[in-house]
Amino acid sequence: MPFKNIVKALLEVKHTVIDKLSIEDNSLVIDVHPTESFRHRCGLCGHRGTFYDYGNGKGPRLWRCTDFEGHKVFLRYSTYRVYCPHCKAVHTCKVPWVAHGSRFTHKFEEVTTWFALQMNKSATSSYMRIAWRRVDEIASRVKDSIASTAGDPLDGLVNIVMK
Numbered sequence: 460m461p462f463k464n465i466v467k468a469l470l471e472v473k474h475t476v477i478d479k480l481s482i483e484d485n486s487l488v489i490d491v492h493p494t495e496s497f498r499h500r501c502g503l504c505g506h507r508g509t510f511y512d513y514g515n516g517k518g519p520r521l522w523r524c525t526d527f528e529g530h531k532v533f534l535r536y537s538t539y540r541v542y543c544p545h546c547k548a549v550h551t552c553k554v555p556w557v558a559h560g561s562r563f564t565h566k567f568e569e570v571t572t573w574f575a576l577q578m579n580k581s582a583t584s585s586y587m588r589i590a591w592r593r594v595d596e597i598a599s600r601v602k603d604s605i606a607s608t609a610g611d612p613l614d615g616l617v618n619i620v621m622k
């Protein structure tokens with residue numbers, strides 16, 4: 460298996476191409492970009508739009524991944540804005556490795572939420588090396604994501620019998 464595919468498998472990212480790995484400030488920084496099928500997607504609704512501009516021009520963004528051997532790991536990519544015909548508005552493009560507006564990858568958020576269910580918030584924030592208030596934000600996002608994909612928990616319910 461090619462090295463970049465091994466990295467992609469470890470990161471558990473989809474629709475993502477690994478471009479380059481580097482060590483910067485004792486962290487592993489992985490330059491990535493979405494696959495062609497995932498480009499120009501609206502960050503809010505996910506529909507395909509058209510390139511609008513580079514937005515604030517702050518350069519590439521970093522998203523935190525789970526640590527590797529004690530080193531922080533980040534994905535790096537320069538986002539841009541798209542005009543979305545569905546929303547009829549300009550939004551930041553969607554990237555496949557994070558929820559819209561998050562600074563943490565899906566896997567990082569799943570791991571953080573799992574720890575938050577096993578231990579208190581202070582221990583979780585300390586272990587994951589994130590701010591205490593981020594634990595709530597992340598757990599809330601994961602809960603909403605599960606709820607939106609799992610559907611109504613009462614779907615298929617036929618009867619409730621009262622005794």
Ligand SMILES: [Zn+2]
Pocket residue numbers: 501502503504505506543544545546547550
């Ligand atoms: Zn949209």
